[in-house]
Amino acid sequence: MIVAVLLILAGGLLLYYGGDWLVDGAVGLSLRWGMSPLVVGLTVVAFGTSAPELAVCIKSTLNGLDDIALGNVIGSNICNIGLVLGLAAIVKPIAVQSQLIKIDVPVAIIAALSFVLLIQDGQVSAVDGGILFAMVVAYVFFSIKMSKKESKQVEEEFDEEVKPSQKSSLALFGLILAGLAGVTYGGNIFVDGASTVAAGLGVSDAVIGLTVVALGTSLPELAASLMASSKGHGDMALGNVVGSCIFNLLAITGITALVEPLDAMGINKVDLGVMLFLMVALLPILWTQKKLSRIEGSFLLLAYCVYTGYLFMSQSTVTA
Secondary structure (H helix, E strand, O other): OHHHHHHHHHHHHHHHHHHHHHHHHHHHHHHHOOOOHHHHHHOHHHHHHOHHHHHHHHHHHHOOOHHHHHHHHHHHHHHHHHHHHHHHHHHOOEEOOOOHHHHHHHHHHHHHHHHHHHOOOOEEOHHHHHHHHHHHHHHHHHHHHHHHHOOHHHHHHHHHHOOOOOOOHHHHHHHHHHHHHHHHHHHHHHHHHHHHHHHHHOOOHHHHHHHHHHHHHOHHHHHHHHHHHHOOOHHHHHHHHHHHHHHHHHHHHHHHHHHOOEEOOOOOHHHHHHHHHHHHHHHHHHHHHOEEOHHHHHHHHHHHHHHHHHHHHHHHHHHO
16 A cells, blocks of 8 residues: 555656656747747647646546546646635635636536536447537637637736747657656556555445545646746636646547546546536626635635545445
8 A cells, every 4th residue: 555655656657757857849940940939838838738638537537437537627627726726816816807707618518518428328438539529620720719718917918928938949849758758657657656555445436536636636636726826917817727638538538538538437426416506606706806806715625625535435435
């Protein structure tokens, strides 16, 4: 068990730093190739911070641990909104002035509803994966088009957060390769450790995926959003979380299902309901005053803590 915990810790560190290197390299090259900081922030950064989820999901499903893979996707979204966004708002209220509220949050809700509908038959087939991946491709192109209509203030915020790198192109390629290696190997040992802990504690793979694995793969989003929030960059903090949720549901699940269809029988309606509730609740919360206050952030954090407590209490009841 000690070895398994060490694998989780080591894997978590590799996922975190690997994701960070991957984002730094990809952002540096994207800016050098002419993409605007706003577009890079809404697409490259969002996908880069979801790289740990992708590595873990592919490793899990290839090992026959579909509950960990899907639990990771659903749990990461719950963690992103409840824990990451909740903590970011508590650090500093998040004021939002971009089109995130009108476009990206509704897109995230549509993505969640599509995901839920597709797994009602108890699986995510290759066809389902193709549909989800096609949706994320459409979202990326739509985001690039709509970014041209953002206000100057929002553009300046992203300009400050997403800065050109002084490293050479070769060094940036090296960061990308190191990042890919980090998230790949980190994902492998993280899943191995998590599945061993689940077996040792008598906890289901789904619960481990929804909690421990989801928290570990959400570390990049947590770091990025807390940093952006502390600087008063609300659009960046929210965009990182919402973009990551969209990529988790569409890109991560889609790519994983294309690699290997997923069995969704271990995911229950409570897990899906909590994810949908938090994503839908985000819209009226932000719409009212165009910000996420400390009180509202505390509510999101409390919801996350209650849900996590419920998961482990229900497992204890089943075990007993």
